[in-house]
Amino acid sequence: MRMITLDEVASLLKENDHFKLLTHTYPDGDTLGGAFALAFALRKLGKKANVAVNGAVPSKFRYLVRNYTEQEFEPQYIVSVDVAAMTLLGDSVMEGVEKIDLCIDHHRTNSVTADHIYVDSTAAAACETIWQLIGMLGVEPDEDIAAGVYTGISTDTGCFCYINTTPRTHMIAAQVIPYCDWQSINYTNFVVKTRAKIKMERMIYDTMEFYAGGKCAVVYTTIAMQKALGAGDDEMEGLANIPRQVEGVDMGITMREKDGGVFKISVRTNEDINAAEFCKQFGGGGHPGAAGCSIEGDLATVKKQLVDAAEAFL
Amino acid sequence: MRMITLDEVASLLKENDHFKLLTHTYPDGDTLGGAFALAFALRKLGKKANVAVNGAVPSKFRYLVRNYTEQEFEPQYIVSVDVAAMTLLGDSVMEGVEKIDLCIDHHRTNSVTADHIYVDSTAAAACETIWQLIGMLGVEPDEDIAAGVYTGISTDTGCFCYINTTPRTHMIAAQVIPYCDWQSINYTNFVVKTRAKIKMERMIYDTMEFYAGGKCAVVYTTIAMQKALGAGDDEMEGLANIPRQVEGVDMGITMREKDGGVFKISVRTNEDINAAEFCKQFGGGGHPGAAGCSIEGDLATVKKQLVDAAEAFL
Numbered sequence: 001m002r003m004i005t006l007d008e009v010a011s012l013l014k015e016n017d018h019f020k021l022l023t024h025t026y027p028d029g030d031t032l033g034g035a036f037a038l039a040f041a042l043r044k045l046g047k048k049a050n051v052a053v054n055g056a057v058p059s060k061f062r063y064l065v066r067n068y069t070e071q072e073f074e075p076q077y078i079v080s081v082d083v084a085a086m087t088l089l090g091d092s093v094m095e096g097v098e099k100i101d102l103c104i105d106h107h108r109t110n111s112v113t114a115d116h117i118y119v120d121s122t123a124a125a126a127c128e129t130i131w132q133l134i135g136m137l138g139v140e141p142d143e144d145i146a147a148g149v150y151t152g153i154s155t156d157t158g159c160f161c162y163i164n165t166t167p168r169t170h171m172i173a174a175q176v177i178p179y180c181d182w183q184s185i186n187y188t189n190f191v192v193k194t195r196a197k198i199k200m201e202r203m204i205y206d207t208m209e210f211y212a213g214g215k216c217a218v219v220y221t222t223i224a225m226q227k228a229l230g231a232g233d234d235e236m237e238g239l240a241n242i243p244r245q246v247e248g249v250d251m252g253i254t255m256r257e258k259d260g261g262v263f264k265i266s267v268r269t270n271e272d273i274n275a276a277e278f279c280k281q282f283g284g285g286g287h288p289g290a291a292g293c294s295i296e297g298d299l300a301t302v303k304k305q306l307v308d309a310a311e312a313f314l
Numbered sequence: 315m316r317m318i319t320l321d322e323v324a325s326l327l328k329e330n331d332h333f334k335l336l337t338h339t340y341p342d343g344d345t346l347g348g349a350f351a352l353a354f355a356l357r358k359l360g361k362k363a364n365v366a367v368n369g370a371v372p373s374k375f376r377y378l379v380r381n382y383t384e385q386e387f388e389p390q391y392i393v394s395v396d397v398a399a400m401t402l403l404g405d406s407v408m409e410g411v412e413k414i415d416l417c418i419d420h421h422r423t424n425s426v427t428a429d430h431i432y433v434d435s436t437a438a439a440a441c442e443t444i445w446q447l448i449g450m451l452g453v454e455p456d457e458d459i460a461a462g463v464y465t466g467i468s469t470d471t472g473c474f475c476y477i478n479t480t481p482r483t484h485m486i487a488a489q490v491i492p493y494c495d496w497q498s499i500n501y502t503n504f505v506v507k508t509r510a511k512i513k514m515e516r517m518i519y520d521t522m523e524f525y526a527g528g529k530c531a532v533v534y535t536t537i538a539m540q541k542a543l544g545a546g547d548d549e550m551e552g553l554a555n556i557p558r559q560v561e562g563v564d565m566g567i568t569m570r571e572k573d574g575g576v577f578k579i580s581v582r583t584n585e586d587i588n589a590a591e592f593c594k595q596f597g598g599g600g601h602p603g604a605a606g607c608s609i610e611g612d613l614a615t616v617k618k619q620l621v622d623a624a625e626a627f628l
Contacts, residue, residue, distance in 0.1 A: 160474045160487070161500045167488040173474070174484035186475045187584075194561045198519060205516045247508045270501075 002116055006129070009118045010136040012102055013042065013079075019049040020075035020097065024088040027053055029061065029155030029189065031082035034104075034130040036064045037148030038081065041139040048073045054090030058234075060188050064151060067144050077101050082126035082152075085111045104129055124164040127152025131172050146179030151189070154182070159190050163289075197235040200225075204242055210249075216310040217243035218303060220255035220263075240266035240290075251278070251314060253306055255299070263302045265293050278313055316430055320443070323432045324450040326391075326416055327356065333363040334389035334411065338402040341367055343375065343469030343503065345396035348418075348444040350378045351462030352395060355453040362387045368404030372548070374502050378465060381458050391415050396440035396466075399425045418443055438478040441466025445486050460493030465503070468496070473504050477603070511549040514539075518556055524563075530624040531557035532617060534569035534577075554580035554604075565592070565628060567620055569613070577616045580606050592627050 004012075021039055023031040035051045042049040048071050057065055078100050083089060084107035100114035106123040120129050127149045134145060153172060157165045160173070176182070193201075204219045211218065219242060226236070236256065243252030250273050254266040265282070268290050269275040275291035282305075284293020295302045318326075335353055337345040349365045356363040362385050371379055392414050397403060398421035414428035420437040434443050441463045448459060467486060471479045474487070490496075507515075518533045525532065533556060540550070550570065557566030564587050568580040579596070582604050583589040589605035596619075598607020609616045 161504055163497045165491070165496075167491055170484040170488035170491070174481040174488070177479070177481055177484070182479075183477045190475055191559055192561050193559050198522075198560060202516055202519045205512060208512075245505055245507050246512060247506050 001114065004116045004118055006118065006120075006132060006136070008116070009102065009104065009129075010133055012077075012116060013133065013137060014045075016077040016101075017047045018073050018076035019047065020078050021049060021051045022078065022080040022083060022089060022093050022097070022100070023051060023053050024080075024083045025054045025090045025093075027055075027058065027061075028082075030125045030127055030152035032057060032061050032064055033148035033150070033152035033155075034126045035081040035148075036068060037127065037134065037145045037152075038079070038130050039068070040142070040144045040148070041134045041137060043071075044139050044142075045137060050075070052093040052095075054093050060234075061151070063185070063188070064144075064148055079104060080112055080114065081130070082106070083112055084109055086113060104133075122166065124162075124166060124169045125152040125156035127156070128168060128172055131176065141176065141179050143180050146176040147181070147185060150176045150180055150182050151185055154185065155189055159186065194235060196229050196231045199229045200231045200235050200239065201242065203229070204239055204254075208243060208246075210246075211307050212251075212311045212314045214248045215314050216251045216253065216307070217246050217249045218253045218255065218307060218310075219243050220257070220299060220303070222257040222299065223259065240268055244268040244270065251275070251310055253310065255302060255306070257299070258294075261298070262294050262296050263299075265295060265302075265306065267291050267293075273314070278309070281309055315428065318430045318432055320432065320434075320446060320450070322430070323416065323418065323443075324447055326430060327393075327447065327451060328359075330391040330415075331361045332387050332390035333361065334392050335363060335365045336392065336394040336397060336403060336407050336411070336414070337365060337367050338394075338397045339368045339404045339407075341369075341372065341375075342396075344439045344441055344466035346371060346375050346378055347462035347464070347466035347469070348440045349395040349462075350382060351441065351448065351459045351466075352393070352444050353382070354456070354458045354462070355448045355451060357385075358453050358456075359451060364389070366407040366409075368407050374548075375465070377499070377502070378458075378462055393418060394426055394428065395444070396420070397426055398423060400427060418447075436480065436482075438476075438480060438483045439466040439470035441470070442482060442486055445490065455490065455493050457494050460490040461495070461499060464490045464494055464496050465499055468499065469503055473500065508549060510543050510545045513543045514545045514549050514553065515556065517543070518553055518568075522557060522560075524560075525621050526565075526625045526628045528562045529628050530565045530567065530621070531560050531563045532567045532569065532621060532624075533557050534571070534613060534617070536571040536613065537573070554582055558582040558584065565589070565624055567624065569616060569620070571613070572608075575610055575612070577609050577611070577613075578606065579609060579616075579620065580604075587628070592623070595623055 021035040023035045039049040039051050079102045103112040103114035103117045105119045106126045108121040110119045131149045207219045240254040250270045252268045256264045267275040274288045276286045279291040279293040282293035335349040337349045353363040353365050393416045417426040417428035417431045419433045420440045422435040424433045445463045521533045554568040564584045566582045570578045581589040588602050590600045593605040593607040596607035
């Protein structure tokens with residue numbers, strides 16, 4: 001197991017063939033965009049390459065595989081893309097895989113076991129690295145490649161809004177947008193909402209309560225609410241960001257009831273308030289601005305515990 | 315009156331002094347960001363420059379003027395920034411102004427009367443031109459200049475999401491973000507919402523109705539609703555985008571009751587549906603994707619007129 005340079009990564013990709021590219025569970029825009037962009041690029045070099053996805057490609061990312069069909073071959077070189085830990089590799093993805101040859105990632109906490117590892121934690125998305133590699137491989141970009149790379153960098157940065165965005169992120173966007181229908185990608189990922197999602201947002205707004213002099217906002221969803229709206233997991237995405245958006249709120253807490261009398265808690269904070277520290281009190285963790293934990297109990301009891309802790313914390 | 319090149323604009327800025335920079339009514343991020351960035355740049359060249367704003371700088375853009383104080387001098391050279399038409403120049407801005415020497419804009423429909431005119435309609439924001447000029451003037455960027463330019467390009471592109479974004483837009487973003495606190499600018503412009511705005515959004519969701527087999531969504535606000543929430547014009551911003559966000563909706567219509575028994579209608583459409591054509595039927599106009607008109611009458615009657623027209627149009 002060895003950390004290698006980007007030049008070495010490019011050489012390994014040039015020297016090898018019959019690639020199997022691994023993506024992580026609950027596949028997002030970066031793992032899918034990066035793996036498919038790399039597969040299309042390797043195929044343009046005359047190599048064979050397939051992407052292994054845990055389950056089906058989510059419908060909103062279906063445009064990434066418009067021109068993709070599985071190739072028939074025995075995998076010889078295994079590459080993981082945007083995978084931070086072995087536990088994020090689903091069983092179906094790992095079928096027939098004995099070891100990972102190369103890991104390409106951007107998570108500071110990367111703990112994947114592989115022969116060669118390249119982690120650029122200054123990259124907003126693994127797709128930044130994939131784009132650099134595609135240039136180093138001498139592959140001319142096309143719509144499929146550009147759509148993958150744009151999807152990865154735009155979704156991982158909330159459309160260039162989050163703090164992980166860097167000048168390089170924008171430089172790569174400038175380079176890829178001439179090749180793909182980024183406008184329709186943005187519509188899919190940042191504009192459109194299902195009717196069920198809109199109803200869920202309304203219902204969440206109705207639960208919003210303020211504490212600590214308005215600095216803390218708490219919202220919740222229950223299993224009954226989710227059932228009543230027919231809302232799937234897609235509709236629950238992004239809800240954790242709602243309470244922190246309110247003016248004056250430094251800590252937004254979202255409580256989501258799960259089966260078995262447990263609430264999954266998501267905490268989002270503004271600068272100077274450490275969400276991970278807060279969640280540690282309840283056995284959870286995460287990043288300074290976004291963390292989580294799980295608490296057993298009924299709605300009123302769990303909420304009171306959180307509110308008391310928040311008022312002491314703020 | 316003469317259309318000139320960017321080189322000529324740069325020369326005029328170099329040759330002249332004692333600038334008064336004019337911004338448009340209902341000032342937005344582009345007119346303010348562009349005018350203040352240019353003023354700071356001209357001052358760095360040892361010139362005198364003030365910005366004329368219609369009313370106060372809106373509180374959310376107050377960071378643009380942190381290091382700005384009005385200078386004492388008799389204006390000799392008048393420049394309008396991001397102003398598309400003479401009617402958009404408020405009386406207070408035009409006080410003492412006999413003629414406009416130079417107009418810098420990016421609106422295709424520009425109709426300003428000025429000695430020299432530079433309109434780059436391929437620019438997502440006037441701030442793209444301002445940034446180019448600052449480079450041509452040989453001014454080293456600083457936080458005030460960068461914050462102005464970033465504010466203009468990010469707000470005019472919905473944070474790099476709208477179709478007007480080009481590779482150049484991203485290239486400029488890559489150049490300015492090292493100089494300014496773009497993260498806090500994004501929070502102010504794209505994340506935070508007042509409680510009144512959230513309540514207004516909820517209320518708007520409650521009015522949403524679908525027509526034309528789900529392809530048309532109609533929402534409305536009344537004067538009574540606005541009063542009940544204590545919502546000012548700031549809270550009404552962006553509401554027109556809500557109905558078009560719904561999955562399956564190709565035409566989103568927002569009706570906003572104004573004083574005098576009139577509804578201001580905003581229409582947002584997806585590709586292939588021409589909002590300007592639609593609004594023309596009611597004496598309005600605009601862009602293919604975003605247009606508007608005014609219709610007199612009570613809520614039910616105006617809504618029926620719009621719905622009938624939409625069902626015939628789609």
